[in-house]
Amino acid sequence: MKRTAKQARSKNTTQILLEAASQVLVQQGYDRATTNRIADRAGVSVGTLYRYFDDKEDIFRAVLEQIYLKLLQSITDSEPQPTLREHLNAYNVRLFAIFNDDPKLIQALESLRSGPFQEQRNQWRERIITAFAVLLDPHSQEIAGDNIDVLARTVVCATEGLASSASSPAFQPEGFQSHLLRLQLSYLKAGI
Numbered sequence: 001m002k003r004t005a006k007q008a009r010s011k012n013t014t015q016i017l018l019e020a021a022s023q024v025l026v027q028q029g030y031d032r033a034t035t036n037r038i039a040d041r042a043g044v045s046v047g048t049l050y051r052y053f054d055d056k057e058d059i060f061r062a063v064l065e066q067i068y069l070k071l072l073q074s075i076t077d078s079e080p081q082p083t084l085r086e087h088l089n090a091y092n093v094r095l096f097a098i099f100n101d102d103p104k105l106i107q108a109l110e111s112l113r114s115g116p117f118q119e120q121r122n123q124w125r126e127r128i129i130t131a132f133a134v135l136l137d138p139h140s141q142e143i144a145g146d147n148i149d150v151l152a153r154t155v156v157c158a159t160e161g162l163a164s165s166a167s168s169p170a171f172q173p174e175g176f177q178s179h180l181l182r183l184q185l186s187y188l189k190a191g192i
Contacts, residue, residue, distance in 0.1 A: 010052075013044065013048065013052065014052050014062075016042045016043070016044070017038065017039075017042050017044070017049055017052060017053065017059060018059070018062055018063055018066060019042075020038050020039075020041035020042035021033070021038045021041075021059045021060060021062075021063050022063055022102070022105050022108075023041055024037050024038050024041055025060070025063070025105070025108045025109070025111075026104045026105055026108045029108070029111060030060065030108075030111050030112060033056060033060075034056065035049050035050070035053075035055065035056050035059070038056070038059060057116050057117075060112060060117070061116075061117065061120055063109070064109065064112060064117060064120060064121065064124075065120070065124075067098070067105075067106070067109060068121075068124035068127075068128070070098050071095070071098060071124075071128055072124070072127055072128055072131055074091060074094035074095050074097075074098060075091060075128065075131040075132055075134075075135050076131050076134075077094075078090055078091055078094070078135060080138060083139070083142065084136075084139035084142040084143065084185070084188065084189075085181070085185060087135060087138075087139060088181055088184050088185065089177075089181055091135065092177050092180055092181055092184075093177065095159070096176075096177055125156065125157075125160070128156055129149070129152050129153050129156045130152075132152040132155065132156050133148045133149050133151075133152035135152075136148050136151060136152055136155075136188070142188075142189065143188045143189065144188070144189055144190055145188075151187075151188060154187065155184055155187065155188065158183065158184075158187070159180065159184070162180055162183070
């Protein structure tokens with residue numbers, strides 16, 4: 001991103017561009033998305049877009065960053081809960097609120113898994129895993145296993161895979177959150 005928006009008008013323009021990029025991604029896919037299409041959708045000139053972003057890749061990096069920041073905050077902003085079950089359930093509710101906010105966008109973002117976005121996604125996943133380990137730590141007496149980092153990595157990666165599947169129209173079982181909670185608890189409490 002070229003510059004950090006400091007004034008309210010600049011922040012508003014940046015947000016309009018990110019929303020337009022998200023809409024273009026959902027409707028046309030990454031390969032067909034262009035800076036011209038994004039600017040047109042946002043109702044600004046392409047020159048205005050280039051004042052805030054270097055190129056198409058840059059704007060989609062910012063879209064990904066917004067989503068990953070929400071995912072990270074769903075962990076770091078969590079209030080301590082008395083039991084592991086309650087803590088995981090509260091986290092899952094926040095997680096699915098993010099996924100349900102714009103399921104078509106979440107599904108479209110799956111196309112940004114490789115290439116120039118892979119490193120960014122990997123870095124965010126590591127931050128989320130670290131935060132999730134902190135979330136698990138107060139409940140370590142309820143968890144079977146002594147390596148919280150490995151446990152956190154496994155749960156985060158499994159949850160990510162299931163959550164992305166759940167955003168697909170092909171996979172919409174009733175009570176998905178309760179199935180996810182059961183999977184998480186079974187893994188974390190099972191001794192190997």
